[in-house]
């Protein structure tokens with residue numbers, strides 16, 4: 001039986017770390033504040049927003065919600081981003097994506113000040129991840145994977161790590177961050193040949209492919225650490241499932257994150273921790 005790497009344990013540790021920072025800020029009359037900029041009423045945005053708001057409340061972070069209609073124009077959305085850039089009471093801004101098709105998402109992301117970009121969507125933040133220049137913050141989900149590895153004291157040095165998926169929000173930054181932890185990293189994607197063998201040969205596997213329970217028994221071998229980033233709603237089961245077929249992997253591997261209750265839980269906490277860090281940069 002595999003060890004279950006529960007997100008709640010990591011969240012508790014992150015919460016403890018944030019508490020001291022929030023108290024230090026309060027002593028200087030600064031309340032760390034997150035602005036959520038949402039266009040429309042997508043179910044997954046609303047659910048993430050609820051999670052983020054409740055986490056913020058627990059930690060003592062203020063939330064401002066800016067909600068715009070689905071048919072908002074590019075100019076109106078841009079003017080809202082500029083207003084949040086200029087609002088000194090706001091330390092971090094979360095813009096829900098994907099945006100509706102009529103909007104130029106790249107231009108919207110580029111308009112956000114990297115200092116307030118708490119989810120790695122600007123070039124400034126990504127330069128921080130890829131070049132170590134330190135502006136902005138890394139994408140929360142990729143960092144959540146690293147927080148899990150750190151919390152459970154999984155040493156990556158010299159280990160063979162495979163990342164399945166190469167998106168800019170998860171796969172690519174996670175691969176770079178693993179390299180930063182001295183792992184030997186292979187990135188698998190839709191054109192990878194014999195992906196199951198590549199994954200099976202790894203000691204650490206991070207799965208972010210967006211394929212509902214598509215990563216099955218043949219990808220796994222004894223002793224592996226598996227981080228499942230996937231979040232998919234299964235209509236038949238009436239619950240969330242990962243990209244990994246949990247019941248296949250769990251009897252084989254050494255440790256695995258559950259879905260729900262794994263990476264997703266930690267992601268929200270990482271987001272809130274970025275708001276606190278952004279506020280602390282003012283001190």
Ligand code: NAD
Nearest residue numbers: 141165166167170189190208209210229230231263264267
């Ligand atoms: P995405 O669709 O943007 O990217 C998926 C990547 O996986 C692409 O690079 C694609 O080439 C690759 N891919 C697709 N099918 C594949 C296959 N069969 N084999 C190998 N590679 C394949 O998705 P994303 O935004 O990176 O998200 C990945 C998963 O993580 C999704 O299930 C998503 O719901 C979930 N997610 C979770 C969190 C969280 O907080 N836990 C946050 C963001 C995304």
